Amino acid sequence: MDKITQAEKKAAKIAKRAARTRGQKWTRRGFITASVIGGGALLIGVAIRPGDRTDELAKLAATGDESLLTAWVKLSPDNTVTAIIPHGEMGQGVHTALSAMLAEEMEADWAAMDIMEAPAEKAYANYVLGREFMVNKDKLPGFVLGTLNGAFLGITKAMNLQITGGSTSVRFTGVGAMLTAGAAAKELLLKAAAKTWDVPVSSLRAQKSYIYHDESGKTAPFADFAQLAATFKPSLTPKLKARKDYTLMGTSLPRVDIPQKVDGTAMFGLDAHIEGMKYATVKAAPVHGQSVASMDASVAKAMVGVQGIYNMGDYVAVVADGYWQAQRALEAVEVTFTQSAESQLNQAGVFAQYAKAFENAKRKDIHKEGNVSQTMKRADRTHEAEYNVPFLAHACMEPMNATAWVKDGTCELWTGTQNPLGTRAEAAKILGLKLEDVTLHTAFMGGGFGRRAVPDYALQAVKISEKTGMPIKLIWSREETTQQDHYRPAVTNRLRAAIDSDGMPSAWDSLFVHKMDPPEASRVPYNIPNQNIEYVESPLHLRFGPWRSVDHTQHGFFIESFIDELAHKAGQDPYQYRRKLLAGKPRFLAVLDAAAKLGNWETPLPEGQARGISIVESFMTIAAQVVTVDVNGDMPRAVHVACAADAGMAVNPDGFKAQMESGIIYGLTAALYGDISLEDGAVMQSNFHDYDMVRMDNAPDIDVVILQSDARLGGAGEPGTPPIAPAFANAIFAATGRRIRSLPIGDMSGVNVG
């Protein structure tokens, strides 16, 4: 108990300092200071690059007598170690996890650490994130190319990344950069101490931001050696600790961002303030890709507080003294938009278009193994099914917003973004400014989930400020946020399996429409000797974007539902059936077994209740879930979710559990309600009455068990989401005999009609 209180005190202390730093960025004066200090995201790989990069960074990130040791760590004269974090905080606890990784290797005193979000500077670009994609010979994720307009090629592409997404923070930035940076910093300090005291490096040790020479009893704070240490080149390959020697990693450190999130002081994009700013709101063409055809603003212009109404090409903007005045005026603007063939498209038409694409479009390979067609021909039995999922919006709690001030050939921008450097680069481009003339201040994100990787809202704020010459806070309504999202695509998947005499699949044939990332999402984890996985393109006018776990969300549902069908066809227990197909894959088996145990798989349930199981690997984390469903009411209700996950190790176990809980509720909302549909080419849904969320009264109890393995660190933010829809739907099948092949599930009438 004492220990927790102590830890909480530390968190509060750290948070207070972090808030102070953050607070500085929100005033004009503070902002100037902050830009010199360098605030945003910094980064990766830079620390393990020799020489000049670090010098370049030193100009940005260090002021006065602070010495910059590596790209990610700053040491102040008062012996405070500052972790410079290159990722935005959207609730995933990344500031805490990454700082802990740095402190672990550096032997820094966690209680005396500061955290700073790195500035949107090229030197901080997320090099390791990019390199992972290059090394894997995969192209960069589509959403990155989209936000950067494909402007960067080859390795330079990787060098311009500064993305929070793909559950990459801990597994790429943390492993690739924070650990290395911490270890490199420690080595430099030890080397400096050895030189100063004229003793061998091997006789020194570092602990809690001090260096000790036990033989002589000499001890001194890190800071005493900062000046000298900064003259050495950091090692490219500092020695890293073994996992067993970790003292911070693997412990549930209280999150540093939480105290400010319980007293209203946390600064989100919506809370940015510039003296004299005006409020803007917009209405964009409901059919994506169309533009304003006509606009009559005569009534709206005369309304109290209205500063101006503008035709911005593909949207109308109203600027007023307050948001509510702007919103009311926008409702009074009479606007028509251009029409096109897409303006006729409805949801049935979307799936009809996909069906045509299956017949006519060129098939592209994802994976081929063995001989599928021959196996199908020779098989005693085959089984096939078609699955569909709808478009999904992100529904971040914080509507899209950004605050911009374009003046005198510069631009300042305040916003919550998963892509600070891309946002800054795009802003510079549309203004015709140099990158260095655009300053981006990042804020907490009120939900990201992939939506805030796309900077469209920030660019609108920039354009409106440019047009009016005023500092502008742009706020989208909930309706605009719902209808101008970048959606998870609607996807159809046709699956077919050959079944051998033991009831096991001998061939797997998968054909689907729409592929984003990652490319392995449609692959099956099971040992099936013949496989053919292909997709076709079927372009739509609706904008797509990454949605929590990206392609894994739909393919997790397709694969784990279809495997469940095969198990039932074979008359076998779905858990044991999966076990057979995972022979020789100990990590998968351990996770599956742990979920089955936690979910009491074998224990009988009362009438109207049943269990479903699933397992999905995504972003290098394997997660299995057992859902207990109750179908006695009007809605199928997930009563309990048991989740087991192996991410190699969980850097912050409580934070990891929270991410699993969050991913489960996020995926359950989609499975139960999530349905964005088109009518006359436009999104029909608008607010939470027609795009509802799981709330406390229909949220399941969730238990999470974390498995440790020696695998590389996996992600946390996304892997909880893919298994929930299939486990839930499989449970409904077990309870009712109705197979859910189309989401959302909706109420029991939908289940009964099938």
Place this chain on the structure above:
Amino acid sequence: MVQLRINGHIKTVDIDPETPLLWAIREQLGLTGTKFGCGISLCGACTVHVDGQATRSCVTPIGDVDGQDVTTIEGIAGADGTLHAVQAAWIKHQVPQCGYCQSGQIMSAVALLSENPNPSDNEIESFMAGNICRCGMYSRIKAAIKTAAKAA
């Protein structure tokens, strides 16, 4: 001209009385802890107390609260900065993720406990169902409310 007592301070706001309380709190009174989520009282992010009652400020015209007591997230800690039992429980259970909905969640929870100091699970669920947490921290919110109830 509307006069109200906000977090104990009497303030006068010169604004169209139809303006939702939410925007007056944020833009005129400069208290940004109260959040905008949906604008039509479906998500609870804007929850404040009006004379102690949990109220969705996004649909409450400021004219309707003339002369009343309004409390926001900034006003529930003690004068000496001591956190409210609900806030302390929120930290203890590490409730917030993105944190955007949490001002509203906390204000709802405080209102719940003031009218029902020992709520059952069902009572918590039904009172809190008006507050969406898109990060899905419902188990933690429920646990924190129980902890706060014990502490009070």
